[in-house]
Amino acid sequence: MKSVIFSMALLACACLAGLPYARAGQAPGSASDRDIPISHRDRVYAAEQFSNTVSVTDPVDNRLLGVIRLGDPLPGNLSALYKGQLLVHGMGYSPDHRTLAVVSIGSNSVTFIDTTTNAVKHTTYVGRSPHEAFFTPDGREVWVTIRGEDYIDVLDGNTYAEKTRIKVPAGPGMQIFSPDGKYGYVCSSFNPETDVIAVANHTIVGRVKQASPFCPNIAATPDGKQVWFTLKDIGKVQVFDARPPFALLKTLDTGPLTNHVNFARTTKGSFAYVTIGGPNQVKVYRTDDFEQVATIPVGKLPHGLWPSGDGSRIYVDLENGDAVTAIDTLTNKVIATVPVGQAPQALVYVPDAVPAGKGTQNLQPLGLAGQATHLMLASRAGHTVSSAEAPTSVSLFDQGLTQVLQAVVTDLPPKQPYVLALATRADGTGALVPLAAFKTNPAGSAVVNAVGPIRQVVQEGNAAVDRRYLVIVPGTAAAHGAPVQIQVFR
Template sequence: MKMKTIALAVILNLVGLITAAQSPYAHDRVYTGNQVSNTVSVVDPSTNKLLGEIKLGKPYPNVLSPLYKGQALVHGLRYSQEKKILAVVSIGSNAVTLISTETNQILKTIYVGRSPHEPTFTPDSKQIWVSVRGEAYISVIDVEKMAEIRRVPVADGPGMVSFTPDGKLAYICSSFTPEVDIVDAATYTIVKKIPVTSPFSPNIFTSPKGEWIAMTHKDTGKVTIINTASQSVAKVITTGAITNHVSFSYVKNKLMMLVTVGGENKLRVFDAAQDFKQTDTVNIGALPHGLWPSTDGKLLYVGLEFADQVQAVDLQTMKIISTIQIGQSPQALVYAENAVTNINAKSGLSALNDTASTQVIALNAVNTNQKSHGRIAVRSIGLADLVEQIFTSLQPNISYTLALSRSDKAPFSSDYQINTFDTDANGKYMGQSTGLVKTINSVDSQSFRHVILTDTKTGNVVLSDQL
């Protein structure tokens, strides 16, 4: 009987291996750059399971020591299938880390200028162009040498680079300047500047055949679409508050533009053939940020910045098919085709150790006639909490106070102030603060009933939670 049991176990294992090998996604991987845990999460799209984490540093706030040597604010990502290399940008430590997708091992860390944002491989994978957003240039890294070889001057605050498929031109958006710079990749010179609708563009992407380039405007909730043939703006679409990332994919043989709208927890889908008419909206989890489709156009993966999750969307049905817990505060996300040869290899990966789940709290307008809205994510960081905040459709250039209230119902008292901030010209605010200091066995710390937002000047409650 024992021999039969062993034989059956061997057969089942072989069947499992064969099934995994037959999956069209078994050799692919999905990666996210996690800004609070300072890790890269690795997901297997054939099973939609987290394989583990690549640790690049310690979780926030352990990065604040003067002796800290790890990476901080892990954020930007890009993958080269030819080299099987993942490029990871850490904003806070000015680093570009090159990682082997076969082994999950760090190959080299290259330090560049202040506050880099996103890396982009040239189509031939010979170079990586890194947008150094804290300055006014692109850092060009030679992949073979694993070293910076040139700096290309561009408009202040470059957000990201996207190449035409032939690699001849680089389109560079800016996070501080309302323009796109077109750079000749052979001469490293700007050949044209295109004015755009707003100065804050963190993300830019080229369609598969290169006829369109789309860029997001996070500050105004829009997407600009550029016709590469005329090198001019073809269309500007209003997409919604906190428009984060944009991508393209052929879905059922139609070219679709895919956009994450963080302030509304939406994935919006636009048909390029219908003059970019919106055709679908998918309700996504808390604060969708990075996104990337599978190569066959059947799946889309979306990182949820506040939920610490990745969601897989079936692009054929526009339905969420899986939700995967990952590291804290995912930013960029990439789908890496043929990233590994050995589909069972897990070397270099650590288990997810973010044991405390993030609490996401929505705040809605007290006056139902107003569209004001807020969302906070509360993350445990030892004896305190990190409170990340997004507010939209408030009054512009007004001071507000986020607070806790002990009141069970309205009118709410403001009993513990978390943060005071000023909205921008569009009535938005994005930021973070620490607070909610915990005291062991403290009954008092459990007595708060609601989260509220008040007008700092008048003290009137503008938003309240739905707890």
């Protein structure tokens, strides 16, 4: 009799393992769902903005398997006849873990990818500058925040065609759903308001005031009790009750360039992990009393993050480090770093993404997408600093003859105009060639971009007269002051 019961138990476990909609007891699933141990069937995906790729990593040995190329680098993607995707950025996945939804901001698209074969199944073109896309928990719809406009584009979860639109304040940043599928939570990147929408009838049933207008990311706890959202411009995270009347519970001061938030449930409790781009850290908070329990150095400009199916790890991508890091959630230590494509943005961990086979079809080598040069700026010329000490990090993402420059600027006065420029002398003096004008946010930081053959002049000048040095000066290109940050060396 015991052997029969044991056999039935094994059969039940096998059946559960094969359920097409099996979900982990981690975000975005429900706390009542079973955890899924890490296996070679799992995948970590990162959406890479400047190489227009999706990297695919096996979490067992933290090995990059290859990339899915959705578009070309510069200058090919500037052509009027260009057909690929541009600025690959946002990412979600279906409840059965078989389909990725990848948002490309520049080409206004959502690309649906088969996780088993890594092949593109369909591309839906939507409104101006979409930001994130995610399936409803029942898989029937895909909600896409159209950040360049004022609505949520609701797509059919099977055909991927537009069904309807949900009107919201201009600039919806991201949406996520309550684990039971009752509510959709939509924060804004242009207005200080998060909306709560009833999934059943697409009506707004609640509003939460944001402390600032710029929210890029939002997440719901697996127990269905809380919603956390980030405020990148002022370096804060806010928490509200996931149930009516959706009352604000807590505001946390997290740090400049606060990016994404997500959760891990472990034997020690439930924890929120927050990526802080300015100091290159992940901060960890308890979800019951909001106590900060850890600060984890991870690398340059941490952005997206997601828990493994059993909550034993949190995976974080490094936007200015071209890498994905794995954090052990029991020790809160980085245990692995995996090279990926250029400027990874959103990241998802998909348990059981590949139910059979190697799952390496249609993947390509990293190639040019893995090439970048990293520089630093600080307040004194000739000063040797470490990466952790430099207030501004610069990445030059190689696009062939040109590079995309991305500077993560911190430690400046807030709300002031500045210019990133090239100087003829190492101390920042001499004639300046402006690259980009910018204004610091309320936290005194900014992310600045430029394009050109910059590596060749800041790193590879053949003679002293050819070499140029990156500097930041206050004011405008026409009227500026003395340099406040200058290129420095390790």
